[in-house]
Amino acid sequence: MNSPDVWTPIDPLGEALHFLRMSGTFYCRSEFTAPWGLDLPPMPQCLMFHVITTGQCWLEVEGEAPQPLQPGDLALVSRGEGHRLVSTPGATAAPLFDLPREMISERYEVLRQGGGGANTNLICGAVRFDHPAAHQLIQLLPKVIRIQPRPSPHTDWIRDTLRFMAAEAETLRPGGETVITRLADILVIQAIRAWIERDSAAQSGWLGALQDRQVGRALQLIHRDPARTWTLATLAAEVAMSRSAFAARFTELVGVPAMHYIGRWRMHIALTRLKESHTTIADLASQLGYQSEAAFNRAFKRYIGVPPGTARRQADAA
Structure with missing residues (x-):
């Protein structure tokens, strides 16, 4: 152990x-x-x-x-x-x-x-x-x-x-x-x-959610292992709540649904890595749990607003 x-x-x-x-x-x-x-x-x-x-x-x-x-x-x-x-x-x-x-x-x-x-x-x-x-x-x-x-x-x-x-x-x-x-x-x-x-x-919003015993634990799990194939059911089970109760409480405290938060969190990690390293976009997609580079690109553009290649070029220019 x-x-x-x-x-x-x-x-x-x-x-x-x-x-x-x-x-x-x-x-x-x-x-x-x-x-x-x-x-x-x-x-x-x-x-x-x-x-x-x-x-x-x-x-x-x-x-x-x-x-x-x-x-x-x-x-x-x-x-x-x-x-x-x-x-x-x-x-x-x-x-x-x-x-x-x-x-x-x-x-x-x-x-x-x-x-x-x-x-x-x-x-x-x-x-x-x-x-x-x-x-x-x-x-x-x-x-x-x-x-x-x-x-x-x-x-x-x-x-x-x-x-x-x-x-x-x-x-x-x-x-x-x-x-x-x-x-x-x-x-x-x-x-x-x-x-x-x-x-x-x-004591409210994201900081308040981090201090909540169950939602805070769920956020901690997402932050530590963003590439895991999280679902509402798996997160709820990890914090000993029913799926419906967990979904409602997460949205109430954090302000967005759990699955939206997970997607956004992954893309912010991706954006940071694009700025800091020369990891290929394909490798980055794999590191964050995406089955294909195309799926990763679509998710990145949905949350960040531009494709990952554009974001990297903007970071290099800055």
Whole structure:
């Protein structure tokens, strides 16, 4: 009998968080003096974050009230929307890519800007999530998540991590870029966990379904083995429910019927693999349980909107 993987979370929500593996697009240390303003463009499929290490600023996202950020605050702009960081609300903001920068490495840089007044230092970054479970989760997040660690046993380590990150950014010793990027990844995941724990919106929809004992288990099975020939009957049997009761509960909690969810999940996995590897479309069809490449192509176009060959060419061009 095979022993379980001790690193695999045993709860469906924990497993979804386990898939939040990030690939960094860029990280930077920003050194600003008032008055200053930074206009960040939209970055589709990315999550952007800002850590305030010294000074203060305002975060402006369209459709949201301006939010003040203080030292130790962590702000996530979860869907890659364009936004502004400014010394005072309404201040003129320079486009990100118009600013002079000091390139420390391919993915780490230092930005400097301002009029010589009060200092504000930030650590900023944009990260991308590649797993379909991560995409599903990110779409459910609010536009902005703001974490303000307050002294408590649950948040002391966050404040300590932010201080450690600030010290590394200040000196950038050998290996400092690696330390900062790893700490940033952890902080982003912790911020998402904090939102799930405190926001009622996380108790409904797909996230709520993951926390349901039976539907959550069914989702976990689908995520782990998407190529299996799933039917309503086999899924219902796995979670000890009748076929009709399971079908109704799945649709109620997830928002789509189980078989539609399975098809869509497979195609999102296929889209990720098309972008990341040179696997042939025929091999991909086989890996996801399709008996023919033609059947796979039809399913892919139905869910994604374009044939798989087109999706691969678009990804290569991007």
